[in-house]
Amino acid sequence: MAQTQQQQESLPSTVSATAAAVTVVFVAGEQEVLTGSAAIIRAAINDPAQVPGLYARLWELSQGVSRRILSRVRTLSTGAVQVASRNGDVTAVREIQALQRSTERFIASPVSRIPSHHVQSSAAIANDLTASLAGAAQRITRFANDAYRAATVNGALVGINPARDIIRDATARATLVDAQAQAWRELTSRGITGFTDSAGRQWNLSSYVEMAVRTATQRAYNASHKARMEAAGITLFTPSTTGRPCKLCAPWEGKVLSDQGEADVVQDGHRFRISATVEQAMAAGLFHPNCEHTLTAFFPGVTVLRTTEWTDRDEQAFKDTQRQRTLERAIRGAKQAQAAALTDLDRARAARRVRELQARMRNHLAATGLNRRSRREQLDLGNK
Template sequence: MALYIPDPDIPAADLIDDLGRVLAERYMNAEDALLREVAVRAYRDIELQAKLNRAIASGSDRVSGLRYALDRNRQLAELDGHRAQALRDLQVLARTTADQLRAENLAEGVISAATTQGEAEAAARLSMARRLPARTTLNGSATQATAATQLSLQSSLEVLNQRITRLPQDAFKRVVAMNSSNVLLGVQTKLQAQYANVQQFLSEGVGGFTDRGGRNWRIGTYAEMAGRTTVARAFNDAGVWRMQQSGINLVTVQGSLSSCAKCAPWVGLILSTDGTTGTVILPHATQDAEVTVTIAGTLDGARNAGCFHPNCSHKVSAYLPGLSIPQAGFEYDPKAEWARTRQREIEVDIRAAKRKQATAGDPVTAQRAKAKVRAKQAQLREHLDLTGRKRNSAREQLAFADGR
């Protein structure tokens, strides 16, 4: 990744979305490239099977005799050789792709950017206070505070890298299995139907894996989730580290109107990072006075209760007594959460229709998929007009991650 220059004015949610999209696009592009290679070999396999099926069908004519047997054996050998070579080629491509992804050090780049931005934003906020409990010369950075987060992301991405090394071979074997019984039974199937099976399979893509909770993830979807989650954690941890260096152990949670039921109760509350709770009296951040502050809980307690969950973009900022104004009057709005969730669902549908259009094997199928794209885009516009939410066109592109 390119050198990241922090900008305290960039909203944290935008940073989290952008860095999550970096990972999603990189892994989804890798998956798409491998699936295209699978498609080339899969269609070749169908053609060879069609030749063999025709040979089997013509075998009913006993006049062909020995020539039929020789042709059939030759075509079987050609089909077997093609499949063996295809698997070898796909294995090499998969290993090369996984090695390239590892060499890019995506986890290091993404977490470094989040850490730098979180520390910069905290420093900018602290600069507004003339009186701080402690002033220290910062000899280090927040890198140590976010080291565990980087390792967590590296571990998650390595799971994807290992899945990628198996993806094309597994996909090719599944395509072969769709039609192999036709050859073994000597049944003449329609070539168009076989192509349709392959196109449907490739348009849906290959599931990355199933997590412990039983949820199925596409490779790009999981990369985005892991990226967003760890970026948010690194951003917050870096900011907290910088605050603590200046003696600030209080933060306040900031969130959006579409916050989920787990996060909404914590928005606007004052939390401590050192375990302090209850009502305390603290020095004013800018005046020679004291301020009474009610600390609702701890940051760890909020996390344990479900706030800052996977894919969450909520952030914490330094609470400066007498100066900071926490978000007030915030209540959970199920309609706002539904509006956000429904927008994501329609975006998924748009990408699915675009993928079918891209893998269509004939003009009629492509035209139907194109019409579906337009219909879903119209549905999205209607939803945005109804709810007042903003459109994020990047999430409608094929380069973005598929999956619900």
């Protein structure tokens, strides 16, 4: 007799942990560049004789960090993708075994027991991730230009305009040093920027790397998982139910996907509908950047489909979550500005900003019932 089989959940914690381990390498490099550049600029402010060599020292710092990270990119990318591929493969084997136990109608093909179904796909994904991370590492070198402009050209231009001192709550004419500190504060609160994905979205360094690694590991996991399942003779799939869908993913939860495309099917006395191919679902938004969905086998009469209807309440919950993420980024930005402040006054100003944002976070969580993710507010994303 067939037993019902629930859909698997989101990406395993080991895959997320692997993505975090790669991200922290770039986050640490970013902090080294930000705080190191601040020290160089502070020295030049205190000793004008160092100004002529300012750009060279900033360039040397950012170039050294970039070069050190670049030397690790290939190893980091390959390791992360291989872990994700192995996880997908192992999960598929367990799912196949569970399906065999659930119904006598399914007998896995012997081909599914042959190892290394994931090798080719994972190599291609690792190459793509290597290229993305190498570009991110190289972008670090451009921070020398941004830092120099913030400390000199931009600062001089801003210096002729009034500036508001939020510590004394008074309006006063800015000195050049004040203007430089303001330009620097704005730069460091954003972190290293200049990253654009294929959809035109803008990212800073840590967010871009985290997105790129999570997306690549998700691809590797799903490709390995799907290859093993297909080798077993499984051709019907459905997305996992993560419990945290967005409006792009929600329409696909509880839907059946197959390479044959949209169709009404009767199989072993069970009627169901194939909604699309996996590729069509992806084109419509499934497996978007940072998505946690995976594919799982659908076997008629055994698999229980769990559909998700996107409601106004879901929309509000999604907006609340996005607001939390915005506040997390803002808190990290204020902490970055505090760590890389050029003056004691600017350090105090940034510390005040951190406290204000943390208060906003507490109020937001109290109003929405969301759980605080303190690690996401840390400069290292809590990945040390």
